[in-house]
Amino acid sequence: MSTIDRALTLVEQIVERPMKLQEIAKELDVHKSSASRIVKVLEKHKFLKTENGVIYPGYGILQLAYLINEKLDIRNIARNHIEHLGEVTRGTIHLCILDGNEVVYIDKKDSPYPVRMHSRIGNRGPVYCTGVGKAILAYLPENEVEKLMNSITFNSFTKTTIDNREDLLKELASIKESSISIDNGEHEESVRCIAAPIFNFERKPVAAISISYTTTRNTLEDLFQYRSLLLETTKAISAELGFVPSLTEMVNKY
Incomplete structure (x- = not known):
């Protein structure tokens, strides 16, 4: 699985269920440091956010949804x-x-x-x-x-x-x-x-x-x-x- 695959899979999973970094590493079958890098990139683009050690969906996902909806x-x-x-x-x-x-x-x-x-x-x-x-x-x-x-x-x-x-x-x-x-x-x-x-x-x-x-x-x-x-x-x-x-x-x- 490529890094892009893992990032997109992570976004889908986080939307369903917020997780801690250790859980994410296990779900993606990667080292905790690799999971951390993926999370940080997604946080940079507002697709994820971290609160008290738990990773949640970010508002960037909602923004994209609204933009797509406007075009439909x-x-x-x-x-x-x-x-x-x-x-x-x-x-x-x-x-x-x-x-x-x-x-x-x-x-x-x-x-x-x-x-x-x-x-x-x-x-x-x-x-x-x-x-x-x-x-x-x-x-x-x-x-x-x-x-x-x-x-x-x-x-x-x-x-x-x-x-x-x-x-x-x-x-x-x-x-x-x-x-x-x-x-x-x-x-x-x-x-x-x-x-x-x-x-x-x-x-x-x-x-x-x-x-x-x-x-x-x-x-x-x-x-x-x-x-x-x-x-x-x-x-x-x-x-x-x-x-x-x-x-x-x-x-x-x-």
């Missing part, structure tokens, strides 16, 4: 995934982000069927009664959810619209259990969809993708056959944004 365009990253999802499901695919207490449609692939939806890139929708909105909302920190709740004016668009805070909170809890959000004609009576969130490297929900069908052509059961594919798609996009599953999530997966 989620629309470009998601484009091929959206195309594939549309081809397989033959539904309308939406990519949305949160802006205040509304969602903004930033990309779309139309269904090949003659009857199409009226949504357009740039359109907005309420966060509380759209599949994409609820998918993002369910995974926001509680203080952010509380702030958003206080800014929402609940309007009933259809007979199935969630029109109060209590029911919305119950719905969000259900979404976190199933990983899937449902819009059963809540915003537009003729449209059903399932949606799932996309996470960034900070493990924050930054967008959501939905598969939509018109009620005249398909049922919720038809949509749910693509649940696994939707989750695979959002996980793949999240991974490209730097999202890494927690140890608990990885264990549960298996």
Whole structure:
């Protein structure tokens, strides 16, 4: 293993678990003096820091993460995934982000069927009664959810619209259990969809993708056959944004 290999391996390990110099030497299979030299170089570039004899991740790692994140365009990253999802499901695919207490449609692939939806890139929708909105909302920190709740004016668009805070909170809890959000004609009576969130490297929900069908052509059961594919798609996009599953999530997966 080269010195560069050892340095990069060390950064990966320190992010997972801070260590003392003796532990680092053992992990890298080098003499303590060699481990010390590697640590000092990484400290010089702010990738590591030492406090009371324990080596921790440095702020240089965070700086790089933010710089990379600024360069990432989620629309470009998601484009091929959206195309594939549309081809397989033959539904309308939406990519949305949160802006205040509304969602903004930033990309779309139309269904090949003659009857199409009226949504357009740039359109907005309420966060509380759209599949994409609820998918993002369910995974926001509680203080952010509380702030958003206080800014929402609940309007009933259809007979199935969630029109109060209590029911919305119950719905969000259900979404976190199933990983899937449902819009059963809540915003537009003729449209059903399932949606799932996309996470960034900070493990924050930054967008959501939905598969939509018109009620005249398909049922919720038809949509749910693509649940696994939707989750695979959002996980793949999240991974490209730097999202890494927690140890608990990885264990549960298996």
